[in-house]
Amino acid sequence: MIQKINSFEEYQSEYAKSVANPEEFWAEHAQTFQWKKQWDKTLEWNFEEPKIEWFKGGKLNITENCLDRHLEERGDKTAILWEPNDPSESAIHITYKELHERVCQFANVLKNNGGKKGDRICLYMPMVPELAIAVLACARIGAIHSVVFAGFSAKALADRINDAKCNILLTSDGGFRGAKTINLKSIADEALENCSSIQKSIVLKRINSEVTMKEGRDVWLHDELAKVDVNCKAEEMDAEDPLFILYTSGSTGQPKGVQHTIGGYMVYTEYSFRNVFQYEENDVYWCTADIGWVTGHSYIVYGPLLAGATTVMFEGVPTYPDAGRFWEVVEKHKINAFYTAPTAIRALQACDIGFVNKYDLSSLKVLGSVGEPINVEAWEWYNKHIGKNNCPIVDTWWQTETGGIMISPLAGITPLKPTYATLPLPGIQPCLVDADGNETEGNDVVGNLCIKFPWPSMLRTLWGDHERCRQTYFATYSGKYFTGDGCKRDENGMYRITGRVDDVINVSGHRMGTAEVENAINEHEAVIESAIVGYPHDIKGQGIYAYCIMETGKAVDDKTRTEILAKVTDIIGPIAKPDKIQFVSGLPKTRSGKIMRRILRKIAEGDTSNLGDTSTLLDPSVVEEIKIGAL
Numbered sequence: 001m002i003q004k005i006n007s008f009e010e011y012q013s014e015y016a017k018s019v020a021n022p023e024e025f026w027a028e029h030a031q032t033f034q035w036k037k038q039w040d041k042t043l044e045w046n047f048e049e050p051k052i053e054w055f056k057g058g059k060l061n062i063t064e065n066c067l068d069r070h071l072e073e074r075g076d077k078t079a080i081l082w083e084p085n086d087p088s089e090s091a092i093h094i095t096y097k098e099l100h101e102r103v104c105q106f107a108n109v110l111k112n113n114g115g116k117k118g119d120r121i122c123l124y125m126p127m128v129p130e131l132a133i134a135v136l137a138c139a140r141i142g143a144i145h146s147v148v149f150a151g152f153s154a155k156a157l158a159d160r161i162n163d164a165k166c167n168i169l170l171t172s173d174g175g176f177r178g179a180k181t182i183n184l185k186s187i188a189d190e191a192l193e194n195c196s197s198i199q200k201s202i203v204l205k206r207i208n209s210e211v212t213m214k215e216g217r218d219v220w221l222h223d224e225l226a227k228v229d230v231n232c233k234a235e236e237m238d239a240e241d242p243l244f245i246l247y248t249s250g251s252t253g254q255p256k257g258v259q260h261t262i263g264g265y266m267v268y269t270e271y272s273f274r275n276v277f278q279y280e281e282n283d284v285y286w287c288t289a290d291i292g293w294v295t296g297h298s299y300i301v302y303g304p305l306l307a308g309a310t311t312v313m314f315e316g317v318p319t320y321p322d323a324g325r326f327w328e329v330v331e332k333h334k335i336n337a338f339y340t341a342p343t344a345i346r347a348l349q350a351c352d353i354g355f356v357n358k359y360d361l362s363s364l365k366v367l368g369s370v371g372e373p374i375n376v377e378a379w380e381w382y383n384k385h386i387g388k389n390n391c392p393i394v395d396t397w398w399q400t401e402t403g404g405i406m407i408s409p410l411a412g413i414t415p416l417k418p419t420y421a422t423l424p425l426p427g428i429q430p431c432l433v434d435a436d437g438n439e440t441e442g443n444d445v446v447g448n449l450c451i452k453f454p455w456p457s458m459l460r461t462l463w464g465d466h467e468r469c470r471q472t473y474f475a476t477y478s479g480k481y482f483t484g485d486g487c488k489r490d491e492n493g494m495y496r497i498t499g500r501v502d503d504v505i506n507v508s509g510h511r512m513g514t515a516e517v518e519n520a521i522n523e524h525e526a527v528i529e530s531a532i533v534g535y536p537h538d539i540k541g542q543g544i545y546a547y548c549i550m551e552t553g554k555a556v557d558d559k560t561r562t563e564i565l566a567k568v569t570d571i572i573g574p575i576a577k578p579d580k581i582q583f584v585s586g587l588p589k590t591r592s593g594k595i596m597r598r599i600l601r602k603i604a605e606g607d608t609s610n611l612g613d614t615s616t617l618l619d620p621s622v623v624e625e626i627k628i629g630a631l
């Protein structure tokens with residue numbers, strides 16, 4: 001088991017060690033896991049191709065490290081504690097022993113349905129224990145999981161299935177989210193009309209809705225489980241074999257399939273989980289994310305289970321049945337570590353404080369934040385009302401591509417500073433670069449955030465498009481991984497992430513490409529062109545502001561707005577719906593035809609006092625019109 005850092009001095013010495021000799025540092029931690037065969041070389045890398053290989057030649061199965069190796073010592077300990085959407089339904093405690101059996105059983109179902117090593121298996125499921133079990137079952141047989149968040153539309157699901165050529169889809173009749181039920185099976189059916197690679201769809205019964213089962217393709221999970229036993233040998237995998245693909249948005253219209261491999265991801269997720277949250281053996285840990293996002297992969301499933309922790313999985317939403325739900329669950333399960341997103345904090349902060357004060361939150365020891373910069377008001381509210389000024393808040397900066405937490409306090413060990421992600425974890429070498437790509441040394445500086453040395457859980461490629469991986473992350477600044485984030489390093493060397501510097505926006509912690517949303521809007525028959533920008537939003541962090549040029553003669557009214565929103569819901573999902581739509585006759589473009597988003601961002605922010613230099617615009621008068629019509 002990985003040993004955690006116990007003091008600030010130890011953090012400093014571990015950090016120094018990790019920079020002076022990264023290979024020795026990580027090899028030592030990797031030694032604590034169960035390998036079927038020792039690796040040949042700890043690290044092989046260059047950021048030009050890029051090529052990154054950790055623990056190559058090492059043979060293992062990550063599920064033996066998440067499950068089998070815990071059985072002797074903590075077989076009867078709760079591994080997954082599931083809290084349902086409806087508080088009157090019972091919570092479910094799954095021990096390590098039971099989880100091991102259920103993962104093996106599910107793995108046998110996959111095998112019976114044609115699943116094998118190297119296959120891509122798509123998961124489109126609600127937040128129920130079967131989702132975590134299915135993820136691990138894929139890993140057990142060496143198949144690559146591709147979890148698609150259950151809020152995505154049929155079209156978005158189909159695109160992701162087709163990109164990875166998945167042969168099996170795991171889904172459910174539906175899911176509960178707050179007062180709503182979502183008919184996942186019918187969305188999946190629509191998607192599968194356009195997915196020729198899918199041979200089998202295995203369906204969980206969760207909401208008991210009427211569904212159509214396609215003969216020869218669709219089978220019920222409960223029928224399949226009845227046919228198999230609970231023993232399944234773990235497939236022997238190479239450390240550098242892919243573990244999963246997870247799609248995320250970039251600055252073009254096409255989502256990217258970020259690919260992670262087994263060995264490095266395993267070592268880093270347990271290392272970061274233990275250290276950041278300072279997990280202790282009997283703690284109950286709750287991360288409120290969805291397994292459809294990387295936070296759920298790394299810090300609901302893999303990190304905690306590797307550490308032998310009790311990880312809580314929550315099916316519902318923070319405001320159902322009322323705004324006290326999170327705190328009710330904290331009291332009910334005596335949560336010790338609680339990890340959520342700033343958008344949830346802000347939404348709850350806006351509700352009556354009675355919803356918080358009704359509950360006993362004294363079990364809490366550590367609070368966490370992830371997904372977007374946390375504003376100082378939200379930080380202070382979280383600290384005072386939830387932590388009672390007694391729980392360190394770990395503001396964890398990382399990305400789908402980084403696989404694990406990169407810059408963050410270690411709870412109670414390293415110093416805090418509100419709105420700052422603070423210091424890099426051992427093994428992580430951040431740097432700031434200026435517009436010319438030169439590294440900015442020293443403190444009290446700003447720049448674009450890069451990482452200059454590989455770490456075990458970094459992405460290896462984008463599925464099917466290594467060149468795009470090189471271009472996006474390794475070509476902007478030669479020899480460095482570019483994060484896409486702007487950043488400040490204060491006088492004490494603490495890091496504060498200031499937000500994206502590319503055409504990516506962050507809405508309620510969900511990452512969205514402006515081009516992706518524009519493409520969806522442009523599908524509306526009367527839209528000629530559109531431009532999307534983010535603007536400050538009280539709850540969501542950033543809201544989506546859409547400028548649309550419509551065909552002349554077409555009515556531009558609320559009906560058109562509703563239709564545009566429906567298009568976006570159809571093509572991406574409700575999370576990408578614009579908050580504001582302004583109809584315009586033109587967009588501010590340079591003579592070369594490039595939209596000047598800087599101007600559109602300023603107008604969307606409501607700051608039109610100084611729009612900067614507009615002299616290079618093709619038609620400066622359009623700016624005046626847009627200013628007048630601003631919402």
Ligand code: WT7
Nearest residue numbers: 295370371372373395396397398399400497511
């Ligand atoms: C982007 C990555 C990491 C899991 C969830 C999001 C922003 C993330 C923070 C933070 C400021 C943050 C960055 C980053 N971000 N955490 N603590 N402080 N910004 O993963 O969808 O891959 O998005 O989220 O802009 O690049 P993601």
